[in-house]
Amino acid sequence: MPDAVADATTPAAPADSPAPAGSPAPGDAPAFDGRIPRVRVVGTGGTIAGSSAATTAKHYQAGVLTVEDLLGAVPQLASLATMTCEQLCQIDSVEMDLPLQLTLARRVAELAARDDVDAVLVTHGTDTLEESAYLLHLLVLTDKPVVVVGAMRPADAPGADGPSNLLNAVRVAAHPSSRGLGTLVVVGEEIHSAREVRKEHASRVEAFGSPHGPLGEVTGGVPRYAHMPRQLHGAASAYDLEALEGLDDLPPVEVLVTRAGMPSALVDAVVATGARGIVHVGPGAGNVPDRVAEALDRARATGVVVVRSSRVARGTVARGDAYDDQGHDYVAGGDLGPYKARVLLALALTVTDDTARIQDMFDTH
Numbered sequence: 001m002p003d004a005v006a007d008a009t010t011p012a013a014p015a016d017s018p019a020p021a022g023s024p025a026p027g028d029a030p031a032f033d034g035r036i037p038r039v040r041v042v043g044t045g046g047t048i049a050g051s052s053a054a055t056t057a058k059h060y061q062a063g064v065l066t067v068e069d070l071l072g073a074v075p076q077l078a079s080l081a082t083m084t085c086e087q088l089c090q091i092d093s094v095e096m097d098l099p100l101q102l103t104l105a106r107r108v109a110e111l112a113a114r115d116d117v118d119a120v121l122v123t124h125g126t127d128t129l130e131e132s133a134y135l136l137h138l139l140v141l142t143d144k145p146v147v148v149v150g151a152m153r154p155a156d157a158p159g160a161d162g163p164s165n166l167l168n169a170v171r172v173a174a175h176p177s178s179r180g181l182g183t184l185v186v187v188g189e190e191i192h193s194a195r196e197v198r199k200e201h202a203s204r205v206e207a208f209g210s211p212h213g214p215l216g217e218v219t220g221g222v223p224r225y226a227h228m229p230r231q232l233h234g235a236a237s238a239y240d241l242e243a244l245e246g247l248d249d250l251p252p253v254e255v256l257v258t259r260a261g262m263p264s265a266l267v268d269a270v271v272a273t274g275a276r277g278i279v280h281v282g283p284g285a286g287n288v289p290d291r292v293a294e295a296l297d298r299a300r301a302t303g304v305v306v307v308r309s310s311r312v313a314r315g316t317v318a319r320g321d322a323y324d325d326q327g328h329d330y331v332a333g334g335d336l337g338p339y340k341a342r343v344l345l346a347l348a349l350t351v352t353d354d355t356a357r358i359q360d361m362f363d364t365h
């Protein structure tokens, strides 16, 4: 279980300061249903909380500073919202897994349901940020803004990007125009939909992008949206945490990437692990070599659900377009990236193993 840290109203100045920050002056902050917005921050670790001083073994260590430290380093937050925070876990997000992501989703949903919380912000490592954010997008049934933010440089690096990302993330979370958009990911000045965003660069600060561009950007301290997320999310999502009560993990789904000459025995090996679903990541439009298709068909015959996805970053794996999905009884993954397809398939398998219904979920979510 992650370490739970009690509620903390985060001071932007030392706690014993005679004039603790965290209570914005009326007029500084955008009206949020006529109130000063109250943003709750959940810390999970990542490079945004990383420190170069904390390790000699590698360049830096992720997940060292507490979320309270992170907020305290950006005093400007106090003029935007009343900030409170808690630490859910303290990890490098490469260690993230579905049980912990479910715990995060449950906690974010609990917070979003509270009358004293207007928006929830999650600080997260960038490696698996897009998977956690998509799970929140599907499971947290709220119209309140839910924002996930990370950074590419540790907090003590020259030119650390965490503080400015955090500032923009709070600007987004604390603004009424961010309501009803599902889970948003803020990196730099850009605001992305959790469904679309992908980490596209291994090391640069501008590491994230969306195939059709960001939903909007923060300019002049204000979020400005150009697009709306089209697929179902948040309050309109077909999934909900109540239906998952008692589950501490989701059905096992593996992602299998085909490269030239990949042995089809790998498919059988994945089935032998007990996988209930396989996201096949093929070249081009999600193409499947014949010998791999034979193995996937064997898997399908035992009830494993196969989703066709592409290793190409942009474009759509359309049902029956370049491949006979109907004949093989596969699900076409559309324009969802393979790692998000894995999240959606795992959730879908908690509801049904009917491929027509799962196809519909992929078409609508």
Ligand SMILES: NC(=O)C[C@H](N)C(=O)O
Pocket (backbone or CB within 6 Å): 045, 046, 047, 048, 062, 091, 092, 093, 094, 124, 125, 126, 127, 128, 150, 151, 152, 153
């Ligand atoms: N930039 C980062 O946050 C990378 C780090 N490995 C993490 O995901 O926690």
